Amino acid sequence: MIIRFALAKGRVAKKAIELLVALGYIFEDYSEKSRKLIFTDTTGTVEFFLVKSPDVPIYVEKGAADIGIVGKDVLMEHPAQVYEMLNLNIGRCKMCVAGFKDRPILYGKKLVVGTKYPVIAKEYFHTKGQSVDIIKLNGSVELAPLIGLSDCIVDIVESGNTLKENGLNVLEEICDISSRLIVNQVSLKTKHELIDPIIKEFKTQL
Structure with a gap:
């Protein structure tokens, strides 16, 4: 066997x-x-x-x-x-919401979220009672807020260096991975x- x-x-x-x-x-x-x-x-x-x-x-x-x-x-x-x-x-890493440090998430207003993880993102914002428009991406999700495609992103963060190099920051931590x-x-x-x-x-x- x-x-x-x-x-x-x-x-x-x-x-x-x-x-x-x-x-x-x-x-x-x-x-x-x-x-x-x-x-x-x-x-x-x-x-x-x-x-x-x-x-x-x-x-x-x-x-x-x-x-x-x-x-x-x-x-x-x-x-x-x-x-x-x-x-x-x-x-080991973390699933996070990331975006521009000087643009905090405005709850109550519909958010556009770019992510490789639409199920996780939708569930996270649903538990907060937040309306979201999820955009499923397959490549570098950090690009989405930089070009105005999304308000923020949901992605895995390890060192955070990629975020920092692109002027982004972790805004909220969803869970450990x-x-x-x-x-x-x-x-x-x-x-x-x-x-x-x-x-x-x-x-x-x-």
Whole structure:
């Protein structure tokens, strides 16, 4: 019986693979330059594949993967029927509202918000009873307020350097973001003898 991991490409996957190796799983066929899609450890009991972040919860929810590692922002933006088991504290940052420091958000007036995260943005302003016009963007959202496309933006902030370089500031913090370990609901029951020890081992690495 194999336990299959779905990992979000990039820094999250790199750190997750390091954790797996630290736990004793050896993936001889893995390298960052490899074109293979699935990598299996030398014991044949654990394997992983790399996908884009928004796809991780889908693979786990549908049972194509037993365990997934992905950012909390993805889980908030793309809700899925999975169990969120651990906060791995990988890639810690914050989801924030940002804009011009000298132009505070005028609540009560309809806001135009540029963001890669329309679900998170809409929910945040809805809880404040604020009417918003959400503009979904895929590139550099910092550009939106600079050219008058939006009043503010909702985006992930790490160092804040990109904001500062463009004359923008964090106006409000929405929530903390970091990578989470999620598990398929059926797998947690049917493969618990294999999954429980893996979760416990991950805890020892935190």
